Amino acid sequence: MKFKYCPMCGGELEEKYSWDEGGVPYCPKDDIMYFDTPRPCVIVAVIKENKILLLKQSYIFKDSKVLLSGYVTNGETVEETVHREVFEEAGLKVKDLKYLGSEYVKNNNKEIIMLTFMAKYDGGNIKKSAEVEWVNWGYIEDALCEMKEDEIGKRIVRKVLKELGYIGEKAYRCDNNCQTDS
Ligand SMILES: [Zn+2]
Numbered sequence: 001m002k003f004k005y006c007p008m009c010g011g012e013l014e015e016k017y018s019w020d021e022g023g024v025p026y027c028p029k030d031d032i033m034y035f036d037t038p039r040p041c042v043i044v045a046v047i048k049e050n051k052i053l054l055l056k057q058s059y060i061f062k063d064s065k066v067l068l069s070g071y072v073t074n075g076e077t078v079e080e081t082v083h084r085e086v087f088e089e090a091g092l093k094v095k096d097l098k099y100l101g102s103e104y105v106k107n108n109n110k111e112i113i114m115l116t117f118m119a120k121y122d123g124g125n126i127k128k129s130a131e132v133e134w135v136n137w138g139y140i141e142d143a144l145c146e147m148k149e150d151e152i153g154k155r156i157v158r159k160v161l162k163e164l165g166y167i168g169e170k171a172y173r174c175d176n177n178c179q180t181d182s
Helices: 078-090 141-146 151-165
Strands: 012-020 023-027 039-048 052-058 068-071 094-107 110-122 134-139
Touching: 039 078, 039 151, 052 078, 052 141, 068 078, 078 094, 078 110, 094 151, 110 134, 110 151, 134 141, 141 151
Parallel strands: 039 110
Antiparallel strands: 012 023, 039 052, 039 068, 052 134, 094 110
């Protein structure tokens, strides 16, 4: 999001030249440059043996399950975000985090950089938070079919499948054409 007014003093911002970025909105009163940056968020595929943690959040996708996700809070590392969000939304502990790359998303005025991870289950029983509609383990082999609308989630699951050594058709058990939409 490109700022027009200073969030600190409300004054109109000027453009200030920055070496790498070109013109950057700048408040001369507060001496702050407001760089146009996306909001960082984590998205996590939690794995327990042959199962993966899936959530239902109708406000994101009406008919799809999704992976667990959450915004990075100022003051924590991205890894801490993963542990915190998995515990807050599902009541679980995880270990062996593995970074799987990032995805940039822009929709409805939201600009998000999604840092994607897989993590191993490390204890606890599922305890759903109030902000989650439904959360439970699903077979990894069915995940792509259950996540129909969630393109980013499916891309992450495909990476997870690769990491876990799934090859060919083994990862797709449903009868529809999910396997053809890669
Ligand atoms: Zn200001």
